[in-house]
Amino acid sequence: MSSFDLERLMNKWLNAEEFYVVGKRIERADTLDKALGKAKFIEDYYTNDMLFIKQVTSRYPHARIASIDESEAKKVRGFVANFTARNIPGENQVGYSLPDQPLLAERKVRYVGEPVSLVVARDFEAAIEAANQIKISYEPLPHILDPLEAKSRVDVLIHEEAGSNIAFRTKARKGDVEKGFSESHVVIENVYRTSQQDHVYLETEAAIAIPGLEGKLTILSPSQHPHLTQRIVSRVLGLPASSIRVVVPYLGGGFGGKDDEGPLISAKAALVAYLTGRPAFIEYSREESFAIHPKREATVIRYKSGADTDGRLKAIEVEIVHDTGAYANRGPFILWRATMHASGPYFVPNAKVDGYCIYTNKVYQGSFRGFGNPSVQFAAESQMDLLAEKLGMDPLDIRLKNILTPGSTTITGQVLDTSVGVKEALESVASKAGWRDKWKTYSTYNGRFRKGIGIGVAWHGISTSRGVPDWSAGTVKIEPDGSVSVLVGIVEIGQGSPTSSHRQIVAEVLGAPLDMVHVYFGTTDAPDTGATHASRGTGVGAIGVYVASIELRERLNSFAAKLLNTEPEDVVIHDGIVSSRRDPSKSIGWKEFIKKAYNSGVNTTASGYFFLPKGKFDDEAGQGFAYISYSYMVVISEVEVDTETGIIKVLRVYPAISAGKIINPIQVEGQIEGGFVQGMGLALMEELKFNEKGEIMNRDLTDYVIPTSLDAPEIEKPIFIEDRFKYGPLGAKGVGEMALIPAPASIANAVSHAIGKRVTELALTPEKVLKLLEKG
Amino acid sequence: MYYRLPQFEYLRPNDLHQALETIREGDWKPLAGGTDLLLDMKNGRQSPKKIIDISRLSELRYVRTNDSRVLIGGGSRLQELLENVIVKEKLPLLSSAIYEMASWQIRNIATIAGNLCNASPAADSAPPLLVHGARVKLISSSGSRTVPLSEFFLGPRKTVLSNNELMGEIDVPLLEGYYYRYYKIGRRHAFTLSVVSMAIAVKIENGIFSDVRIAMGSVAPKPVRALNVEKELIGKEAKTVEITKAIDLVSEDISPISDVRASAEYRMKVTKFLLKESLQESLKYFWK
Numbered sequence A: 001m002s003s004f005d006l007e008r009l010m011n012k013w014l015n016a017e018e019f020y021v022v023g024k025r026i027e028r029a030d031t032l033d034k035a036l037g038k039a040k041f042i043e044d045y046y047t048n049d050m051l052f053i054k055q056v057t058s059r060y061p062h063a064r065i066a067s068i069d070e071s072e073a074k075k076v077r078g079f080v081a082n083f084t085a086r087n088i089p090g091e092n093q094v095g096y097s098l099p100d101q102p103l104l105a106e107r108k109v110r111y112v113g114e115p116v117s118l119v120v121a122r123d124f125e126a127a128i129e130a131a132n133q134i135k136i137s138y139e140p141l142p143h144i145l146d147p148l149e150a151k152s153r154v155d156v157l158i159h160e161e162a163g164s165n166i167a168f169r170t171k172a173r174k175g176d177v178e179k180g181f182s183e184s185h186v187v188i189e190n191v192y193r194t195s196q197q198d199h200v201y202l203e204t205e206a207a208i209a210i211p212g213l214e215g216k217l218t219i220l221s222p223s224q225h226p227h228l229t230q231r232i233v234s235r236v237l238g239l240p241a242s243s244i245r246v247v248v249p250y251l252g253g254g255f256g257g258k259d260d261e262g263p264l265i266s267a268k269a270a271l272v273a274y275l276t277g278r279p280a281f282i283e284y285s286r287e288e289s290f291a292i293h294p295k296r297e298a299t300v301i302r303y304k305s306g307a308d309t310d311g312r313l314k315a316i317e318v319e320i321v322h323d324t325g326a327y328a329n330r331g332p333f334i335l336w337r338a339t340m341h342a343s344g345p346y347f348v349p350n351a352k353v354d355g356y357c358i359y360t361n362k363v364y365q366g367s368f369r370g371f372g373n374p375s376v377q378f379a380a381e382s383q384m385d386l387l388a389e390k391l392g393m394d395p396l397d398i399r400l401k402n403i404l405t406p407g408s409t410t411i412t413g414q415v416l417d418t419s420v421g422v423k424e425a426l427e428s429v430a431s432k433a434g435w436r437d438k439w440k441t442y443s444t445y446n447g448r449f450r451k452g453i454g455i456g457v458a459w460h461g462i463s464t465s466r467g468v469p470d471w472s473a474g475t476v477k478i479e480p481d482g483s484v485s486v487l488v489g490i491v492e493i494g495q496g497s498p499t500s501s502h503r504q505i506v507a508e509v510l511g512a513p514l515d516m517v518h519v520y521f522g523t524t525d526a527p528d529t530g531a532t533h534a535s536r537g538t539g540v541g542a543i544g545v546y547v548a549s550i551e552l553r554e555r556l557n558s559f560a561a562k563l564l565n566t567e568p569e570d571v572v573i574h575d576g577i578v579s580s581r582r583d584p585s586k587s588i589g590w591k592e593f594i595k596k597a598y599n600s601g602v603n604t605t606a607s608g609y610f611f612l613p614k615g616k617f618d619d620e621a622g623q624g625f626a627y628i629s630y631s632y633m634v635v636i637s638e639v640e641v642d643t644e645t646g647i648i649k650v651l652r653v654y655p656a657i658s659a660g661k662i663i664n665p666i667q668v669e670g671q672i673e674g675g676f677v678q679g680m681g682l683a684l685m686e687e688l689k690f691n692e693k694g695e696i697m698n699r700d701l702t703d704y705v706i707p708t709s710l711d712a713p714e715i716e717k718p719i720f721i722e723d724r725f726k727y728g729p730l731g732a733k734g735v736g737e738m739a740l741i742p743a744p745a746s747i748a749n750a751v752s753h754a755i756g757k758r759v760t761e762l763a764l765t766p767e768k769v770l771k772l773l774e775k776g
Numbered sequence B: 001m002y003y004r005l006p007q008f009e010y011l012r013p014n015d016l017h018q019a020l021e022t023i024r025e026g027d028w029k030p031l032a033g034g035t036d037l038l039l040d041m042k043n044g045r046q047s048p049k050k051i052i053d054i055s056r057l058s059e060l061r062y063v064r065t066n067d068s069r070v071l072i073g074g075g076s077r078l079q080e081l082l083e084n085v086i087v088k089e090k091l092p093l094l095s096s097a098i099y100e101m102a103s104w105q106i107r108n109i110a111t112i113a114g115n116l117c118n119a120s121p122a123a124d125s126a127p128p129l130l131v132h133g134a135r136v137k138l139i140s141s142s143g144s145r146t147v148p149l150s151e152f153f154l155g156p157r158k159t160v161l162s163n164n165e166l167m168g169e170i171d172v173p174l175l176e177g178y179y180y181r182y183y184k185i186g187r188r189h190a191f192t193l194s195v196v197s198m199a200i201a202v203k204i205e206n207g208i209f210s211d212v213r214i215a216m217g218s219v220a221p222k223p224v225r226a227l228n229v230e231k232e233l234i235g236k237e238a239k240t241v242e243i244t245k246a247i248d249l250v251s252e253d254i255s256p257i258s259d260v261r262a263s264a265e266y267r268m269k270v271t272k273f274l275l276k277e278s279l280q281e282s283l284k285y286f287w288k
């Protein structure tokens, strides 16, 4: 199909108005297996002929490795081997954005918990015992834990080759901020801080590597991107990618954490399988998971904003510092995203934003739902409330005055097209929440229990940033019996995109009965569909199968036209009934139709591919194309604060989302509820505590607390503003991260409203609430 | 699966008699629900060489009552106690405390003696039992002795229990005509260890505090009674001024520390507030 034809056909489907499965509350294909406990996760595939791997990790935040002595470990019965950086046949370098990170520490360790060697034994008891017997001697080096200190020091370098502890810098520029502030009637400046967050997926990281299966090294992997894992394993082992097969079974959550750790744990298992020629199994305990895998970055954000007497934003000046820990990993991309979203979803004529990604000797940071955006939206949205307060305005009004609309220009000078539904989302959810009344009434409460209401509005660019290539691919194959096999690299990580939205899109476009559509997901046997991250599982991830289905449907229409003696445009295929619009009396059933197609030389397989058109960004000027489109989210939270104990209860939440076409409302509701509650954890209780060695003190679920169902508020049914996106499957954008992003902002604003003191630091524990209340 | 339990000898006796005979000699560690012990063994905090599994000793699972007391078998599961009508009606403080402990899954295997013998400063069943002046019966093959619960705890993870003894029973004297209040402040609304817990029972007669019993968890090396506050109030007029005066004395009863869960300062502040609120409410309760 030519690209012209493709765009024309995508447009036809984009404007479709009637659907029989899309937009419906369809049950996902994996529900029953999961409810019955039949669904298998990685650990369930363990068999006792597999070698067991246990990692030996650093006890020092910063030290040179002097020697590794395995003589005692060798005496442990069942010990097989101890593999270090020296045993890696390919490259040890696995840094995601910068070449700064080894798979296994080499010469130096940079955080407590950094993997140094892999002890391999016949069973896990022996592996644990032998790992305890590995003696590593270190020469300690001075270490730095505070990012602001690290930023200014050059006497202690975490990565000597970098010449400083600044791993990466970003900037965005627009207009003249000095002029903007001089034209401002009010100027507000504050410093905001947020803490590290752990993903706490139910299933900790685990991987199985099996050598020689059909001549391939096969990995059961906890990855969010099977093809990335294939690439990294291939590099570490020095083998061609085509000799490595990655299969991602059901995963017990990822939230970005397995996007980073998935490839690395897979490489560890693969390395052992490759070197020993035997199947190998590795699984992190909860404590290891806490100690080793990358976290959401801690941030320090200095934010200055100015507005005129009408509340129109005139300028913002923002400095964002991300504590990236020991390695850059995806830090530069995370910082980039934070920088480009620093204004919040508002029009700002003058902007100066600078970002710094700083190395420290702590566990490194990485992808986490929201990807640098929740902290900066928290800062931006707090500033909006403060400006409103100084101007004597309702916080809703100041937002509506500045909100982005189709045709608005962002702080990087990009003009937004049509898919910008945030204003409508904000207006409708504010009215549903009864905002104006509650805002006034709650302000008058002053007993022990105070109530507050707060808005959080957020935007989130979909797909990769700038010109970073992003595409979608997938294969759709109609079997002779009429059932449909769909092959995608998107993984099933709890979110349900391959088991619900992909099936719905394929069924809708082909006209096939939904229960005949089966998706093979999460495998390198499928074309590279890209990662299951960045809210892209459906919005971008399903474009490939969408396009493949469109192409197949064209073929089916032509064939059906012949059978029904009509024109292809006239063919209707609806839930397995093939008929002619002109003469509905003529029809044929799906199974028979496909049988005929097979016997008449119709090609029933199609591979879909779509490369998202991108623009250019000028790093020097801090200007240009940032993202192809944005999803928008509004949440309004109501809280109650006990001013005696400092305990906060989030009572009720009103969400609205503009994420294009909603393919499956149940799945979206699930993402909104889960995303909000995870954001509430970040806002209220989740924080890693480090001791003076940079070691995580609360590295278990006794002392790292996340919200339970009894902490969760009433979350109202979301309002959907279906601002269709022209390249998304049937106009869908992204949903997965959205509710988390404005959650901390809305809660912090609600608490500030309740207690009359401005919250600038998360996690907002009861202690911090009491301290705020004591402030004069 | 991936935590290694150290090697140990394991024995599961058929009855209490056999159990007591076994532990007469040698260093046996009782295993009840294992919800404290197994965790400690997995992370290496404890490594007993000999384990005696007492989880199936039916002789230790009962709740009995007469006019003046409730007798609870040490092997009773927390969930059993929560669902028990005697406990619900006669020991509302204990019932409230158990309701907020752990989760349904854990409560179904965790025992009350395990909670007490583990001697965590945060043991949630302790404050209500201390308020009642409960006594624990420690049994061995040569007989038994009864110790007030307040003397049972020596410090974090330390008790007066000897190697050859089991906690057989908890003897809880009933209180009549009291105002009760139980609090558990944690870091979230459910399924969390206490940052401060408090059980309180107050009796006011003729406008006088005739009895005040306050016990707290997580604010000292062991669960404690606030004896100084109690003493200050008993015999005084049931009035706000007296309450205000007494509350400050709590700093002599408790010695909170700062840890990853909360700061000492926060624990002290909240303790004082909870005391104020509950004592204040007791005035209203008796005034009606």
Ligand SMILES: Cc1cc2nc3c(=O)[nH]c(=O)nc-3n(C[C@H](O)[C@H](O)[C@H](O)COP(=O)(O)OP(=O)(O)OC[C@H]3O[C@@H](n4cnc5c(N)ncnc54)[C@H](O)[C@@H]3O)c2cc1C
Pocket: B029, B030, B031, B032, B033, B034, B035, B036, B037, B038, B039, B054, B074, B075, B078, B100, B101, B102, B103, B106, B109, B110, B111, B112, B113, B114, B115, B116, B117, B118, B122, B123, B124, B125, B161, B165, B166, B167, B168, B191, B192, B193, B194
């Ligand atoms: C997820 C989780 C949540 C929890 N939440 C709470 C909570 O909210 N509040 C709280 O207080 N605790 C909590 N706990 C701790 C624990 O569940 C309780 O302390 C429980 O009551 C321990 O009972 P057990 O039967 O499991 O004890 P075990 O672990 O079997 O034993 C604990 C100790 O007591 C000894 N012991 C047990 N029975 C006897 C006996 N009859 N005689 C002599 N010694 C004995 C054992 O030798 C051991 O030293 C939690 C634990 C978990 C895992």
